Amino acid sequence: MDLWKKTLDVLEGSVEPYDFKNWILPIQCDTIDQDGREIVLSVPDASHGEWLQENFIGEIKETLRSFTQHDYRVRFTYYGAYGDDDRQAAGRSTIAPVPQGAPPDLIHRYRFEEFVDGPTNQFAMTAARAVADHPGTRYNPLFIFGGVGLGKTHLLHAIGHAVVERNPAARVFYVTSETYVNDLIAAIRTDKMHAFRKRYRDDCDVLLVDDIQFIAGKDRSQEEFFHMFNTLHSAHKQIVMTCDQLPQSIPDMEDRLKSRLQWGLIADIKPPGxxxxxxxxxxxxxxxxxxxxxxxxxxxxxxxxxxxxxxxxxxxxxxxxxxxxxxxxxxxxxxxxxxxxxGDGLRRVQPDQIVKAVCAEFKVQISELKGPRRHRNITVPRQIAMYLVRELTDESLPQIGGLFGGRDHSTVINALKRVEALRDANPDTRNRIEKVRRQLRE
Structure with a gap:
């Protein structure tokens, strides 16, 4: 089990402390089959295993590869909510595999039906559905960008599932850019570039690439991706990519590749309201x-x-x-x-504290915020205060309206929608809201 211990040591330094403590540390290594290149890891329950598969499987595999120079298949089992002495009696159950018919790299529960859409991701969701309905003909390529953990990968997998459900013969290929780079390195090292190109160009109808930004700064990877992109696009094969930023903002990315990434539709995802x-x-x-x-x-x-x-x-x-x-x-x-x-003791935020904090940030008087004036310099802070009261307290819509001069609940609803729109469209407004939020929690 020395291999797993070494893997844990590396992961402890590369994973956020909170994630390592709550998700990685509870893993127990059951068996390592070095001949079959498979490792069986035991986790507390099926949900824990699914979380690891969706969020950390790539890091686990890459760490194993760094020690063995081989790709290991990682299989999870779970032992339920038992103590150490009960595990043998309880037995272990294997986490259910992906149903037959779905590409093996697609996560089963990442489907459109499980995606919760809202104002901050509606455009990306609509674009993803359009691509799934008509791959290779609309929005090719589709480029989805946004911060970490906002649903980009979910939409990528959902497209793959929807395409296969409509056409079981479709060859859908999901890959992270890290895996792509490693595949390319292996092909160069073993003189198997023909097989590599056949896999990524000829044997693929829909290519789903996660975190495309990681090929930046890697000249050979960009060169190969550029030609692969041209081949797939010319053959009307769908390309979908995710990234943490706009194509033109990716550092160390070749200009000709940046240009290709912008050929189709660009859709962003922001934090949910x-x-x-x-x-x-x-x-x-x-x-x-x-x-x-x-x-x-x-x-x-x-x-x-x-x-x-x-x-x-x-x-x-x-x-x-x-x-x-x-x-x-x-x-x-x-x-x-x-x-x-x-927070310790769950420090409660009161509506009056929110009003004072917003007034201080926007340099308005409390009497103005609660009064009848409708000048923009007053209405925007008033709406932001309503938004934060709704988010950080248990006040109902009518109660919030009462706090601000007896306004009715429909006014509050409109204020919430207005702030959502402002937050999405205006980085300065978004930053000021977050600043007030942080101050209230300190």
Missing amino acids: FETRVAILKKKAEADGMDLPDDAAMLIARHVTRNVRELEGALMRVEANARMMRREIDVHLVEQTLSDII
């Missing part, structure tokens, strides 16, 4: 057969705001804690489980 975060949590809980009360979902959504991956990770922590403690999920369990995120 409060209502979308709640919907994501409720849908995830429903899919997992979990009873998640609305107030518990809203509490998680208020404090986990950066991306979907962290949101689902927080929910899985709550679910695991509820299972181990044999308790129903409620607000108190969420507070206890996520105390490191929410």
